[in-house]
Amino acid sequence: MITALIIFVLMYVGMLAFSKYRVWIALSAAALMVILGVLPLGNVFGAINWNVIMMIAGTMGIVSLFIESGMPSRLSDMMLMKVPNAATAIVALAVFSGIISAFLDNVATVLMVAPVGLAICKKMKINPVPVIISIAVSSNLQGAATLVGDTTSILLGGYANMTFNDFIFWHGKFSIFWAVELGAAGTVVILWNIFKKHKEPIEKGELTPVEDKVPGLFLLGVIVSLIIASFFTIPVIDDLKNGIICMTLCIIDVIRSCIKKKGANPFKLVLKEMDYATIGMLCGLFIVIASITEAGIIDAIAGWFASIGNGNVFLLYTIIVFASVILSAFIDNIPYVAAMLPVVQGIAIKLGIDPIVLYFGLLSGATLGGNITPFGASANVAGMGILRKEGYTVTNKDFFKIGIPFTMTAVIIGYLFIWFVWA
Numbered sequence: 001m002i003t004a005l006i007i008f009v010l011m012y013v014g015m016l017a018f019s020k021y022r023v024w025i026a027l028s029a030a031a032l033m034v035i036l037g038v039l040p041l042g043n044v045f046g047a048i049n050w051n052v053i054m055m056i057a058g059t060m061g062i063v064s065l066f067i068e069s070g071m072p073s074r075l076s077d078m079m080l081m082k083v084p085n086a087a088t089a090i091v092a093l094a095v096f097s098g099i100i101s102a103f104l105d106n107v108a109t110v111l112m113v114a115p116v117g118l119a120i121c122k123k124m125k126i127n128p129v130p131v132i133i134s135i136a137v138s139s140n141l142q143g144a145a146t147l148v149g150d151t152t153s154i155l156l157g158g159y160a161n162m163t164f165n166d167f168i169f170w171h172g173k174f175s176i177f178w179a180v181e182l183g184a185a186g187t188v189v190i191l192w193n194i195f196k197k198h199k200e201p202i203e204k205g206e207l208t209p210v211e212d213k214v215p216g217l218f219l220l221g222v223i224v225s226l227i228i229a230s231f232f233t234i235p236v237i238d239d240l241k242n243g244i245i246c247m248t249l250c251i252i253d254v255i256r257s258c259i260k261k262k263g264a265n266p267f268k269l270v271l272k273e274m275d276y277a278t279i280g281m282l283c284g285l286f287i288v289i290a291s292i293t294e295a296g297i298i299d300a301i302a303g304w305f306a307s308i309g310n311g312n313v314f315l316l317y318t319i320i321v322f323a324s325v326i327l328s329a330f331i332d333n334i335p336y337v338a339a340m341l342p343v344v345q346g347i348a349i350k351l352g353i354d355p356i357v358l359y360f361g362l363l364s365g366a367t368l369g370g371n372i373t374p375f376g377a378s379a380n381v382a383g384m385g386i387l388r389k390e391g392y393t394v395t396n397k398d399f400f401k402i403g404i405p406f407t408m409t410a411v412i413i414g415y416l417f418i419w420f421v422w423a
Helices: 001-015 019-035 040-047 048-067 071-080 086-101 107-124 128-141 150-159 176-195 214-229 237-260 267-274 278-295 297-306 313-329 334-349 354-371 378-389 398-423
Strands: none
Touching: 001 019, 001 278, 001 297, 001 378, 019 278, 048 071, 048 214, 048 267, 048 278, 048 378, 071 086, 071 107, 086 107, 086 128, 086 176, 107 128, 107 150, 107 214, 107 313, 107 378, 128 176, 128 354, 128 378, 128 398, 150 334, 150 354, 150 378, 176 354, 176 398, 237 267, 237 313, 267 378, 278 378, 297 334, 313 354, 313 398, 334 354, 334 378
16 A cells, blocks of 8 residues: 555656656556556556547547538637627637536547637637636536536446436435536636636638538537437446447548548548547556555545544535545546445445435535646546647646636535535
């Protein structure tokens, strides 16, 4: 456990201090975990969340063709025609990202919306770094709103036997969906204060021509397919179904594009535009998180919660929310939530209370905490990867300036709402 903890801490310190080399630091830490025997070699393949990796790769492929078609520029033209200035356009895009993310994986949302944001920034000659950060953190926020919005929501839904509708209304009361949406409304104020200086007027021009509308339909197909798939259990491949959907649609779209253009250029484009650094970094992080789980660090954190509070439900709820925010800023929230759900249930049974207030506190804190750091959530990693490919370096200061006030605003609003409705 000590060895794993040292490697884990050094990795995150290194990633914070040397942002340009995050992928190599993550992969080096993963290799050390295996070499030193913290994680058995035979468990390495299973430690990687291939569902997430396939979702990212598949969506990246479709997005590459989507960008090539000219549709993001067309969408940015249409948005710019409806708003008075750049500030309104940026905030509207972040809100739009959040709405989509309530029904689609956060990473897929960022990969879909970020190209539109980049197109707007190029037209308006605005630094895209804060814009893409806003898109990423907005997508993370809304992931907890519905059963299909995030993996952690799916974990809670399965553990508490909650349906899609239960996330909206549970036992006749407003459920976590409303806590998230109120938090989102609060973050709009934060985003407006950040971007209000951009009063550049919108120049109404001609709409960018679109060469191929089909990639846009494939992106829409990803959303619809993932929502439909969430209502079904598929034996054997259920843990990979979202990734398989994204990869399958990507392959079909690539083949269709190659046939249409009578050559392999679309396939070459997808291979060239694939963000291998982001995928490699996520693989490294998955292995490191599996290692500290194997070493018992996740269980130790969960056990700590169970030993404090002295039966005070409000104190326990408060600790669960804000400790989850802090911890999920540095560790993947999926294994953390999976470990904490049985602990939360055990605490509720011991105290003789309905566990739902603690469940919702856990989900909101763990989901939103990832917005504090650039690598606290997969969507943030994907957003930083997009900026890196465009030649922009994102400093920790850049991210903290938006991530911290955004996160704390949403967390506090959701924290108060959940307690007053469910206490």
